[in-house]
Amino acid sequence: MPESVVPPEDLSKLSLAEIAQLVEEKRLPPVAQWNPAHCGNSGMRIARDGTWYHEGRPIVRPAMVRLFSTVLRREPDGSHVLVTPVEKLTIQVEDAAFVAVEMKSEGSGPGRALAFRLNTGEIVSADGDHGIRIAAGEDGPRPYLHVRSGLEARITRPVYYELAQLALDEGCDPPGLWSRGAFLGLAE
Incomplete structure (x- = not known):
C-alpha cells in the first residue's frame, strides 16, 4: 500500500502552493x-x-x-x-466519514483558494470537484465538504464560522466563496 504524506498539524504554517503540492503527492x-x-x-x-x-x-x-x-x-x-x-x-x-477541523484561505473573490485539513491529517483543496454542501439540521446548518467518491467531511462549527465571515466580508449574493475557480455556496 502506498505511504501517505502526513502534513504538519497546522495549515497556517504552509502556503497554499505547499498545500497544493501535498494534495498532488497524495496517493x-x-x-x-x-x-x-x-x-x-x-x-x-x-x-x-x-x-x-x-x-x-x-x-x-x-x-x-x-x-x-x-x-x-x-x-x-x-x-x-x-x-x-x-x-x-x-x-x-454516524454522520460523515471525516471532519474538517482547519481551513486556510488565500486570495479573494474568484482568485481565492481554500484548503481544509481533516481529522485524519488529509488535506483537501476546495474546488469544482470538492465542493461544499449545506444541509438543514436541528441545531442549524450542517456544512459538508466533498472529499472523494461520495465521502464527505463535516465542517466543524468554528471552521464554518470562518467561512461564513469570509463570505460576509466579500458580500456575495447568494452567500458563498470562490475557491480555485469554483463558487461554493454557503446557503441551505
Whole structure:
C-alpha cells in the first residue's frame, strides 16, 4: 500500500502552493477498482465527532485511523465499507466519514483558494470537484465538504464560522466563496 504524506498539524504554517503540492503527492489505494464479495461487519464505527471505534473502543493510534481511512469507500446505496482487493466489510458512519477541523484561505473573490485539513491529517483543496454542501439540521446548518467518491467531511462549527465571515466580508449574493475557480455556496 502506498505511504501517505502526513502534513504538519497546522495549515497556517504552509502556503497554499505547499498545500497544493501535498494534495498532488497524495496517493490512495484504488478502492473504486476493488470489488470483492462482502464479508460481513468490521465491528467499526465512525462517530459524529470523527472518532473511530473498533468493537466499542476508540482507536487511539492516529496512524491506524489514517490507514483505515485510505480503504474507506461509500457504496451506491449510501453505506460505507472498508475494502481491500480480497474483502469488503461494513463500517457504521454516524454522520460523515471525516471532519474538517482547519481551513486556510488565500486570495479573494474568484482568485481565492481554500484548503481544509481533516481529522485524519488529509488535506483537501476546495474546488469544482470538492465542493461544499449545506444541509438543514436541528441545531442549524450542517456544512459538508466533498472529499472523494461520495465521502464527505463535516465542517466543524468554528471552521464554518470562518467561512461564513469570509463570505460576509466579500458580500456575495447568494452567500458563498470562490475557491480555485469554483463558487461554493454557503446557503441551505
